[in-house]
Amino acid sequence: MKITLGAVSKPYSALKMKTGDWGTHWPKVDEELCTGCGTCEMFCPDMCIEVVKVGEEEVNGKIKEIKKVKVNYDYCKGCGLCAEVCPTNAIKMELKDIYKV
Amino acid sequence: MKFFFSSGHGACPGCSLPIAVKNVLYALEGKCFVVNPTGCLEIISSQYDRSAWGVPYIHSVFENAAAVAAGIDAALKALGRKDEGHVVVFAGDGATADIGIGCLSGMFDRNHDVLYICLDNEAYQNTGNQQSGLTPPGSNTTTTPAGKILPGKIGRKKDMVAFALAHKIPYVATASVAYPTDIRRKVKRAVEFEGAKYIQILCPCVTGWGINSNETIKVAKLAVETALYPIVEYENGELVRVRKIKERKPVEEYLKIQRRFRHLFKHPKGKEIIEELQRIADENAKRFGLDE
Ligand code: SF4
Ligand code: SF4
Numbered sequence: 001m002k003i004t005l006g007a008v009s010k011p012y013s014a015l016k017m018k019t020g021d022w023g024t025h026w027p028k029v030d031e032e033l034c035t036g037c038g039t040c041e042m043f044c045p046d047m048c049i050e051v052v053k054v055g056e057e058e059v060n061g062k063i064k065e066i067k068k069v070k071v072n073y074d075y076c077k078g079c080g081l082c083a084e085v086c087p088t089n090a091i092k093m094e095l096k097d098i099y100k101v
Numbered sequence: 102m103k104f105f106f107s108s109g110h111g112a113c114p115g116c117s118l119p120i121a122v123k124n125v126l127y128a129l130e131g132k133c134f135v136v137n138p139t140g141c142l143e144i145i146s147s148q149y150d151r152s153a154w155g156v157p158y159i160h161s162v163f164e165n166a167a168a169v170a171a172g173i174d175a176a177l178k179a180l181g182r183k184d185e186g187h188v189v190v191f192a193g194d195g196a197t198a199d200i201g202i203g204c205l206s207g208m209f210d211r212n213h214d215v216l217y218i219c220l221d222n223e224a225y226q227n228t229g230n231q232q233s234g235l236t237p238p239g240s241n242t243t244t245t246p247a248g249k250i251l252p253g254k255i256g257r258k259k260d261m262v263a264f265a266l267a268h269k270i271p272y273v274a275t276a277s278v279a280y281p282t283d284i285r286r287k288v289k290r291a292v293e294f295e296g297a298k299y300i301q302i303l304c305p306c307v308t309g310w311g312i313n314s315n316e317t318i319k320v321a322k323l324a325v326e327t328a329l330y331p332i333v334e335y336e337n338g339e340l341v342r343v344r345k346i347k348e349r350k351p352v353e354e355y356l357k358i359q360r361r362f363r364h365l366f367k368h369p370k371g372k373e374i375i376e377e378l379q380r381i382a383d384e385n386a387k388r389f390g391l392d393e
Contacts, residue, residue, distance in 0.1 A: 007149065007150075009147065009151055010152065011152060011154060011155045011156075012107040012152070012154075012155055013150065013152050014109035014110050014146065015107055015108060017109040017110075017148075017151065019109060019111075022114060023114060042120075042124065042281050043281065043318060044120075045112060045114075045116050045117065045118075045119040045120050046108050046112075046119070047104055047106065047107060047119070047123065048108055072108065074108075075108035075109060077114035077115075078114060078314075079114035079115035079314040080115070080313075080314060080315030081115055081314070081315050081317065081318060083315065084315045084318060084319065085318055093315075
């Protein structure tokens with residue numbers, strides 16, 4: 001006999017709830033300024049920032065990865081923490097179009 | 102998923118709890134069994150039919166997270182499955198310092214191989230800011246309201262670090278969510294010890310503290326820079342490391358940007374409380390040698 005006590009839910013099933021429409025603002029990343037350092041990724045409380053490899057470059061004869069930030073707007077709550085912690089000020093919070101009058 | 106904690110949880114924008122949790126899980130590479138008593142974290146991460154967790158997770162009742170964790174530890178030992186992961190508790194300050202303190206003391210006393218993490222947002226924030234043992238003096242909560250006579254909470258913040266040390270457990274530390282790399286290092290260090298470990302992480306609350314969603318990290322930093330929240334680390338009862346402060350800031354800088362302390366600047370007894378808080382900060386700085 002199998003007894004399940006309480007409620008059991010599947011890992012990451014919270015993904016069902018898209019929280020991207022909670023905020024009034026969203027972060028816009030200036031790719032020129034972003035160094036791919038990953039600070040914003042470490043802080044985002046909603047796990048919607050990922051540092052991804054976008055290419056390679058040669059620095060002093062060595063191949064180095066170029067990394068930039070990708071924001072998942074499906075879940076971003078627009079808290080603005082990423083813009084606060086970015087050391088190069090590469091992120092600006094912008095008012096979403098639907099809130100512009 | 103890199104952080105073993107997913108998007109789609111129900112925390113307020115800018116909440117600092119997921120930041121602490123994701124960095125702890127990252128440090129453990131997801132190799133853990135999580136026990137979580139009632140509180141903010143439980144409400145935001147395990148709403149009915151949904152879970153933000155990517156690691157085995159159990160919700161206990163308010164008072165018994167430490168006992169449930171002790172049970173898991175005993176079971177893993179009995180089954181010879183200790184290598185499958187660390188037993189980790191994530192509990193709020195109320196569950197730790199008030200409601201669950203008996204079970205916590207028992208778990209420490211038996212020295213179970215458990216990493217107990219207290220996410221300290223300095224009140225019962227899930228039910229709307231009622232004071233806990235870890236609420237600091239002067240804080241305006243719904244159970245210690247600032248009124249004509251009282252200037253918010255009277256009495257001091259409970260010293261849970263001393264409580265943990267009194268049990269002679271091998272590892273005790275504090276941290277602030279403003280410094281995730283420090284959290285990661287401490288978690289990695291803690292699990293090197295066999296036995297009970299306690300880490301208390303300061304996690305500012307957007308709604309309860311009355312700050313903007315983009316200010317949680319700034320406030321978590323100021324608590325450290327004013328020495329109101331000393332960052333310390335003990336191994337086998339010895340103080341091995343503290344976070345030094347370059348130029349210590351006056352406590353007013355921390356207090357004035359939070360709604361829970363704003364009344365102190367006009368209340369007749371406010372000045373007294375601010376002086377008391379400054380005295381606590383000075384004491385911390387002296388006791389732990391925080392000033393650089
Ligand atoms: S913190 Fe700034 S520079 Fe670093 S990865 Fe994020 S956007 Fe880029
Ligand atoms: S605004 Fe907040 S939720 Fe959105 S990406 Fe930045 S830190 Fe994450």
